[in-house]
Amino acid sequence: MVESKYNMAEEIKVFRSWSSPFALRIIWALKLKGVEFDTVYEDLTNKSPLLLQYNPIHKKVPVLVHNGKVICESLVILEYIDETWKQNPLLPEDPHQKSNARFWAKFGDDKVSSSIWSDVLMKEGKEQEEGISASMENLKYLEEEIRGKKFFGGETIGLADIALGWLAYHLVIFEETLGLKLIDQEKFPSLAAWKQEFANAPIIRENWPDRDKLVTKFVVMREANLGKGTPK
Amino acid sequence: MASDQVTLLDLWASPFGMRVRLALAEKGVKYEYSEQDLVNKSALLLQMNPVHKKIPVLVHNGKPVCESLIIVQYIDEAWKDKAPLLPSDPYQRAQSRFWADFVDKKIYDLGRKIWTEKGEDQEAAKKGFIDSLKLLEGELGDKPYFGGETIGYVDIALVPFYTWFYAYETTGNFNIEAECPKMIAYCKRCLQKETVSKSLEDPKKVYDFVVMLRKKFGLE
Numbered sequence: 001m002v003e004s005k006y007n008m009a010e011e012i013k014v015f016r017s018w019s020s021p022f023a024l025r026i027i028w029a030l031k032l033k034g035v036e037f038d039t040v041y042e043d044l045t046n047k048s049p050l051l052l053q054y055n056p057i058h059k060k061v062p063v064l065v066h067n068g069k070v071i072c073e074s075l076v077i078l079e080y081i082d083e084t085w086k087q088n089p090l091l092p093e094d095p096h097q098k099s100n101a102r103f104w105a106k107f108g109d110d111k112v113s114s115s116i117w118s119d120v121l122m123k124e125g126k127e128q129e130e131g132i133s134a135s136m137e138n139l140k141y142l143e144e145e146i147r148g149k150k151f152f153g154g155e156t157i158g159l160a161d162i163a164l165g166w167l168a169y170h171l172v173i174f175e176e177t178l179g180l181k182l183i184d185q186e187k188f189p190s191l192a193a194w195k196q197e198f199a200n201a202p203i204i205r206e207n208w209p210d211r212d213k214l215v216t217k218f219v220v221m222r223e224a225n226l227g228k229g230t231p232k
Numbered sequence: 233m234a235s236d237q238v239t240l241l242d243l244w245a246s247p248f249g250m251r252v253r254l255a256l257a258e259k260g261v262k263y264e265y266s267e268q269d270l271v272n273k274s275a276l277l278l279q280m281n282p283v284h285k286k287i288p289v290l291v292h293n294g295k296p297v298c299e300s301l302i303i304v305q306y307i308d309e310a311w312k313d314k315a316p317l318l319p320s321d322p323y324q325r326a327q328s329r330f331w332a333d334f335v336d337k338k339i340y341d342l343g344r345k346i347w348t349e350k351g352e353d354q355e356a357a358k359k360g361f362i363d364s365l366k367l368l369e370g371e372l373g374d375k376p377y378f379g380g381e382t383i384g385y386v387d388i389a390l391v392p393f394y395t396w397f398y399a400y401e402t403t404g405n406f407n408i409e410a411e412c413p414k415m416i417a418y419c420k421r422c423l424q425k426e427t428v429s430k431s432l433e434d435p436k437k438v439y440d441f442v443v444m445l446r447k448k449f450g451l452e
Contacts, residue, residue, distance in 0.1 A: 057334065057367065066323075069323045071323070071326045071330070072330060073329075073330055075329075075333075076329045076330050076333060077326070079325070079326065079329060080322050080323065080325070080326040083322040083325065084322045095306050095309035095310045096292070096295050096297065096306070096310075098305075098306075098309065099297045099302050099303070099305065099306040102299075102305070103297075103298060103299055103302055106302065107283065141282075141283050
């Protein structure tokens with residue numbers, strides 16, 4: 001039984017790493033809702049027995065523990081948070097709009113992020129060029145969707161903004177490190193504007209990870225990936 | 233509502249399409265089924281799913297919903313007066329979403345590798361597939377369905393893949409029932425329900441479809 005410092009004897013714990021953009025989603029969601037919580041930082045090269053007990057299937061962060069109930073997978077956790085703490089909703093009420101928000105969050109994870117990470121950031125030369133082309137196609141869809149809106153969620157930050165949030169900070173840093181630009185002002189003006197809006201929004205702007213640490217980690221990961229790759 | 237216009241853009245053999253058919257059947261929703269040609273995609277499909285250009289797509293009063301599990305959740309929310317597919321408690325809902333996501337991450341991809349790969353890659357896929365089914369068996373426990381006493385979200389996510397098991401077994405030369413008898417018993421139990429049996433396709437027909445695809449991709 002964990003002793004709680006909160007009035008309601010609520011246990012709310014987030015297992016995260018300092019750099020994981022998936023775990024950051026949970027931090028944002030809880031803080032946007034004004035929910036107080038404890039943080040457990042994990043070293044993902046040396047996972048704690050508790051993490052492995054809480055997430056035996058995927059063995060990843062984030063994990064949310066709420067009064068002994070364990071929830072894994074960031075998008076699943078976000079929906080749980082939205083259903084449990086109803087202030088500042090992350091999803092609209094209307095079923096069709098809700099499905100739209102879920103669609104863009106999933107598109108972000110399945111297509112945008114995976115192709116940018118694996119096929120652009122972790123590649124070089126011709127392979128990277130092909131990855132950039134494919135990513136541009138995906139970014140065009142995001143550009144159309146955000147056009148005329150402050151956030152993907154409309155006037156306020158929603159599920160899709162949180163899922164795509166890494167584009168507004170992590171990607172910018174990685175782009176600068178590599179000297180390339182995916183979301184450029186000319187090609188994607190609405191998406192570029194969203195990046196500014198999101199990165200500087202209250203709560204969001206106070207929780208970004210350390211820039212220099214992120215650069216170091218990224219460079220190490222990229223070199224490891226390129227080292228393992230096939231010869232040019 | 234009597235004035236509801238519901239159309240499902242689908243492909244008969246798609247387990248993702250079957251999920252939507254099953255959800256609509258559980259809710260007793262009347263709809264128009266529109267079989268799609270994925271080689272020559274229709275203008276309607278491209279209009280309703282411009283991003284992925286895939287099926288299934290649910291069109292409800294002119295508005296499209298894409299991605300099978302997103303559609304199933306939409307169906308649950310739009311027709312909320314009957315047969316809830318997700319539990320009402322947020323933690324139970326999170327558990328259902330976790331396991332449906334697990335089915336998405338594991339069963340389709342590993343199953344696909346079984347019928348498209350050979351040698352070591354195929355063996356690895358078979359092992360991963362069986363391991364995943366065993367984890368699902370563990371989650372099912374002693375319940376008749378993942379949804380408890382009635383069919384729910386995880387059942388809808390999973391059971392359509394049963395129609396592809398025969399194709400996986402035949403192309404992969406292994407026996408799923410020998411490794412996961414509980415899973416097969418569960419699938420057969422589901423099929424006893426009319427909503428399931430009328431939403432799922434004949435495994436032998438699915439196998440013929442896979443043979444056709446293998447020839448087309450030069451895998452035979």
